[in-house]
Amino acid sequence: MSDETLIPMLPIEEFERRERRRMSPVADIWDLLDRVKDPEVPVISIWELGVLQDITVQEDVVTVSITPTYSGCPAINAMAEDIVDCLAAAGYDHVNVQTRLQPAWTTSWMSAEAKRKLVDYGIAPMQKDDEGIQCPHCRSVDVKLVSYFGSTACKALYQCKSCDEPFDYFKNL
Amino acid sequence: MSNVANEKIAAYANRLGDDSLIHGHRLSEWCSNGPFLEEDLAMTNVALDYIGRARNFLTYAAELIGGGATEDTLAYERDCLEYTNLLIYELPKGDFAFTTARQYLLDEFELLFLTALCNSEDSTLAAVAEKSLKETRYHLRRSKEWMLRLGNGTEESKEKLQTAVEQLIGYTPELFEVDALEKDLISGGIAVDRAGLEESWRSACEKTFDEAGVNMPQAVWRVKGGRTGFHTEHLGHLLADMQFVQRAYPGCQW
Numbered sequence: 194m195s196d197e198t199l200i201p202m203l204p205i206e207e208f209e210r211r212e213r214r215r216m217s218p219v220a221d222i223w224d225l226l227d228r229v230k231d232p233e234v235p236v237i238s239i240w241e242l243g244v245l246q247d248i249t250v251q252e253d254v255v256t257v258s259i260t261p262t263y264s265g266c267p268a269i270n271a272m273a274e275d276i277v278d279c280l281a282a283a284g285y286d287h288v289n290v291q292t293r294l295q296p297a298w299t300t301s302w303m304s305a306e307a308k309r310k311l312v313d314y315g316i317a318p319m320q321k322d323d324e325g326i327q328c329p330h331c332r333s334v335d336v337k338l339v340s341y342f343g344s345t346a347c348k349a350l351y352q353c354k355s356c357d358e359p360f361d362y363f364k365n366l
Numbered sequence: 367m368s369n370v371a372n373e374k375i376a377a378y379a380n381r382l383g384d385d386s387l388i389h390g391h392r393l394s395e396w397c398s399n400g401p402f403l404e405e406d407l408a409m410t411n412v413a414l415d416y417i418g419r420a421r422n423f424l425t426y427a428a429e430l431i432g433g434g435a436t437e438d439t440l441a442y443e444r445d446c447l448e449y450t451n452l453l454i455y456e457l458p459k460g461d462f463a464f465t466t467a468r469q470y471l472l473d474e475f476e477l478l479f480l481t482a483l484c485n486s487e488d489s490t491l492a493a494v495a496e497k498s499l500k501e502t503r504y505h506l507r508r509s510k511e512w513m514l515r516l517g518n519g520t521e522e523s524k525e526k527l528q529t530a531v532e533q534l535i536g537y538t539p540e541l542f543e544v545d546a547l548e549k550d551l552i553s554g555g556i557a558v559d560r561a562g563l564e565e566s567w568r569s570a571c572e573k574t575f576d577e578a579g580v581n582m583p584q585a586v587w588r589v590k591g592g593r594t595g596f597h598t599e600h601l602g603h604l605l606a607d608m609q610f611v612q613r614a615y616p617g618c619q620w
Contacts, residue, residue, distance in 0.1 A: 263501060297493070
């Protein structure tokens with residue numbers, strides 16, 4: 194595939210993840226979990242983030258598989274608790290949350306819609322090779338890196354040289 | 367898989383977990399002590415990645431060990447003699463030049479090591495490696511940049527970096543030592559042959575050192591012992607700090 198390809202290609206793991214949801218016999222549980230948001234970026238659901246990987250039900254036990262964004266991300270525990278709470282409120286009392294490391298999470302699983310939500314929230318979405326980053330406030334691409342790391346493991350700190358505003362950048366991983 | 371093989375894989379995962387945990391702890395000591403806010407954030411974020419990595423390795427080791435072992439019992443209930451981290455990880459954090467030089471030397475090593483571990487026949491080790499490798503690539507970008515900034519900065523920053531490298535160099539050969547356990551696991555396609563990484567590591571480091579205007583010394587002296595529990599005096603102090611709550615209140619939970 195050349196770099197000039199115009200059709201955006203979905204990574205195979207992401208295609209499979211979407212198929213798992215589309216073909217799932219428990220669509221209602223997937224829909225319920227759309228209410229569980231990233232605790233650090235509360236406009237994005239764990240589905241949109243790519244963290245929610247699979248849901249299976251056996252007898253009356255619901256098993257939810259999630260994948261961490263970064264190895265040490267403390268938000269993963271909060272997400273697991275929120276999943277249990279969300280399903281308990283809907284009457285699912287036996288919920289088992291499993292963490293999966295493979296395939297390793299990547300920002301390329303996030304949809305265009307999720308990226309738009311990030312911008313609206315004031316976070317610049319990831320760019321290939323961390324180039325062409327756009328200020329979420331004034332859309333200028335004249336920006337500079339302030340710090341490789343920001344308020345959470347998944348973000349870096351930038352400043353816009355056009356409007357002077359500092360902003361978070363969701364790192365490409 | 368046989369029990370013998372499981373025991374060996376457990377020991378291997380345990381030592382990789384120990385390396386990551388001790389390194390993560392050392393980096394976390396910079397929390398609120400960084401030279402400025404951005405670096406404070408960077409070092410503690412990198413610490414978090416290493417502690418996450420340690421949890422993944424130690425949880426797996428504990429699973430294979432069984433008998434009630436958990437990531438926490440491994441982290442908090444073992445003393446120096448039972449810790450198997452390499453010595454370079456436990457050296458005190460030193461000044462910013464020392465922490466930067468150690469991070470850089472280790473990032474170049476981790477990049478090669480984790481890339482190779484992704485091909486392990488053991489699917490859990492390969493999965494942890496795949497996850498960690500992405501983080502290490504990012505760590506390396508920052509640590510390399512700092513090597514250049516310190517090396518090409520002032521006389522003082524350059525001198526501090528050169529001193530740090532000379533203090534560290536004798537601890538690097540241990541990164542490439544293969545003992546009987548690893549030899550065994552290498553032939554089973556599970557462990558990484560560290561010895562085979564040394565040349566690539568050295569040439570990558572030399573390139574950066576050249577650009578930074580700093581000499582990469584030869585390791586004319588070398589120290590080892592971490593894998594067999596022979597540690598520097600620094601590890602005991604680190605564990606006293608890290609394990610204090612569990613020692614004072616055994617079994618306490620958050």
